[in-house]
Amino acid sequence: MPDKAGQPTGQDPRELQQALVEVSLRLERRVRELEALVTVTERINRGLLLDEVLDEIYDAFRPIIPYDRIGVALLEEDDRGRKMVRSQWMRSDNQAAHIGPGYAAPLAGSSLETILDTGEPRIINDLQAHLLHHPKSRSTQQILKDGVRSSLTCPLVATGRPVGFIFFSSNTPNTYRDAHVATFQQIAGQLAMILEKSRLYQRLMELNELKNRFLGVAAHDLRNPLGVLGGYVDLLRQEALGPLNEAQQEVMAVMADVTGRMSGLVDDLLDVSAIESGRLELERAPLDLNRFLADQAHSQGLIAQGKAIRIALELPEPLPSVAADGQRLGQVIDNLIANAIKFSPRDTVITLSGSADEDWVRISVSDQGPGVPPEERERLFEPFQRGSNTPTADEQSTGLGLSIVQKLVQAHGGRVHVDEAPGGGARFTVQLPRDAGTDAQPPEQEPHA
Incomplete structure (x- = not known):
């Protein structure tokens, strides 16, 4: 250098x-x-x-x-x-x-x-x-x-x-x-x-737990007085305490509707609180899905008659039994059918169907309504989320029903998704494991014929 x-x-x-x-x-x-x-x-x-x-x-x-x-x-x-x-x-x-x-x-x-x-x-x-x-x-x-x-x-x-x-x-x-x-x-x-x-x-987890405890306490404290109020409203509507004129009957009908919706909201809040805080306990037992779905179609069919809607049950082949909590699974199907009724026009059909393969059982609720836009499908299962469609008879909702459906299905080891029904409308599909202890994972999007 x-x-x-x-x-x-x-x-x-x-x-x-x-x-x-x-x-x-x-x-x-x-x-x-x-x-x-x-x-x-x-x-x-x-x-x-x-x-x-x-x-x-x-x-x-x-x-x-x-x-x-x-x-x-x-x-x-x-x-x-x-x-x-x-x-x-x-x-x-x-x-x-x-x-x-x-x-x-x-x-x-x-x-x-x-x-x-x-x-x-x-x-x-x-x-x-x-x-x-x-x-x-x-x-x-x-x-x-x-x-x-x-x-x-x-x-x-x-x-x-x-x-x-x-x-x-x-x-x-x-x-x-x-x-x-x-x-x-x-x-x-x-x-x-x-x-x-x-x-x-x-x-955030701590605040969420605090929120769940608060909702649980608040909803529990509201349930009893709402039940008492609803009972007195029913007595008055039945004129057990004296006759009512037409205007009074109308007021009592409004009060019954409001207390009913408030009771539904309280029940939903209690469910959300129990699920998110980990206090939800499923009472699993062998469940005959064929009889279970037939009972669901019958009971919901009576409700759907108010809008001239028919509930059709389609089971091409007998379904296997699954280990499930019948009451909670009934809550899932009730919510899905009630949601379909809410967005279905008069004189249409809601189809409750089922199928199975070696690992999974699928239960679908399909309607002939406007359907769910693809960009809204994921967030539809979030609490208090509503889609852009409006109920056909101005029915009210808490915005918690589909969120509760998803959490109850997940608690059973399954999943739920929504897509387009054949011929238009919305189709909500619940996938449940045939064996409660299976290690298989449900597919992200189950193909339909």
Whole structure:
């Protein structure tokens, strides 16, 4: 190589070769770290619940970072509005643990606040020496009791907002002396997003459970007074307490309709609450589907007569028995037929049909109404969703019926979908396993002849 004057230097080519080899080794090590980081991130990102993600972290990071203990603390506010750092999770190879989940300290004035301000990881190579300079540091005192001698602390920042810290600790001094800070910043950045996603998901689950409990209590408390009110309305309509004139009969009819719809809403809310909170218990027993569907067609046929609609039962071949909760499956068919009646014009036919193969039994309800547009079919089973079609006789609904249908069918190990019926209209198909213990999966879209 030339010097500043342009003359060749006397550098030994072997030294240059050695330097190039060292650079190459460092680059290879860096590439392996990045590849390991991508793999670890993918593994961790599969988790949804916060505890699942954190448990995955402990074993996943070992190829990248040396440690004997990992802790994660998240930021939160206490009842006085102070920002606190609360230990959320910790795992250690050591038996003792003086700082674990639940330990909390104010952020203001702490060394952790400085880490957030700078955004840089903090490395303490000798915690015993650190304590000599910071004798009032209670957290340092506690982790020294656990055998920890060096630490690496990374801030966790998600979408520009600090969410907490991750602590890597080692029983050996100077473990992180030659650590690549950029690697740890990358790890912390990826981890912060994953943890924030998991924390929000877990919070959503908690709020959903709270909502279900509230709905269950509210609906239960409403059911009895509604039942009493409905009973008195029936007495008045039957003129058990004296004759009614025409105007009074009309008012009583409206009251009966309103209380009936409110009772239906309460029943639906109780079902949703039981299903989503995991309190739904199916009472499975062998169910003769041939007789079951015949009874359903007969009972619903009486209701359909009010719109001059006929319920036709089509069973080309006898259906096998299935292990099912007859009451809950009846609720499914009732809802589907009631939905078909609601959207069917007068003087049409609703077809209740069934078929089976080696693994699955299919029950379909087809109508001659306007059908369901393809773009609305998936969300139709979501709570409180309604399609663009309107009932043909202005019937009312809670918006929960099809959601309950889907959840009850899934509880039986099956699925439900909607497509277009032959000749137009909507066809809702329920697929149930012939064997309650089958491992087979229902097809995404069952073909029909």
